[in-house]
Amino acid sequence: MEANKVSGAVKAVVLAFVVGGCFSVVGQLLLMASAALLGSDSALVGPLTLVLVGLLGLLLFLPGWYQKLMNVGGFGTIMPFCGLACACAGEYLQATAEGGSVGKGAWAAFKLLIYVAGVGIVFALCFALIYVFAVTPAV
C-alpha cells in the first residue's frame, strides 16, 4: 500500500516535469515570436508572451484538453501562467453551473485572482520594504 503511494507520487512528479517542460517549450516559441514581432529589446516582449501563454490556456480549455492535461500533469499545468487563466475559467464555470449569472461567474473568477495575486503582492511588498529600507541602505 505504502509502495503504491510512493510510486504514485513519483509518477505525479515525473508527469509534472514532462508537462511543465512541454509548456515551457511552447512558451519559448511564443517568447521568440514576441521578440521577433516587437524587437528583442522591447520591454513589452515579456508581457506579450504572458498574454499569449494565457490565450494558449484558453485554446486548450475550450475543447477540454487543459482539464485532461491537469489530471495528468498536476502542477505542470498549474505553474505556467495559463494555469491562472484556466483556474479563473474553472471558477467561472463553478459559479454559473447552478444557473448563476455571468456577473456572478466573473466575480468568482476575479475573487480567485484577487486572492492569489493579492496575497502574493502583500508578501512581495513586505520583501520590497525590507530590501529598499533595510538591506539597500545598509550596503
Place this chain on the structure above:
Amino acid sequence: MEFVLAFIVGGCLCGLFQIVMTITKLHPPEMLIIGLAIGAALLPTGILAWLEATGGAGMSIMVLDAGGAIMGSLMSLLHGDPSSFAMLLGIFALLALIGICAGALYQKIHPAGKAE
C-alpha cells in the same frame, strides 16, 4: 538548445512544486501564492535572473517569475515609478478576463458540460 534548456528548467520547477504540493497537501491557489512569495524573495539574490538567462521561457512563463516581477515593480513603485506595477496589474486583469472568456465560451460549446 534554448528549447532543451527551457524544457529542463520549466520541468524541474514544476516537478519541485509538485513534490511540495504532494508533501504539504496544500491546494493549488495556496501553492501559487507560495510560488509568488518565493519568486519575490529570490529576486534580489540574482537566482531568478540566472534561471531566466539559462532556461528562457522555462522560467519566465512560470509563477515564480511573476513573483519576481511583482517584487521588481513594487521596488520601482517605492522609488516613485508606478508604471511597471500598473502594467503588471493590467496583465493579471487580462489573464482573469481570458479565463472568464474561456469559461463563457466553454459553456456555449458544451451546454450540458459542468466545471471539471
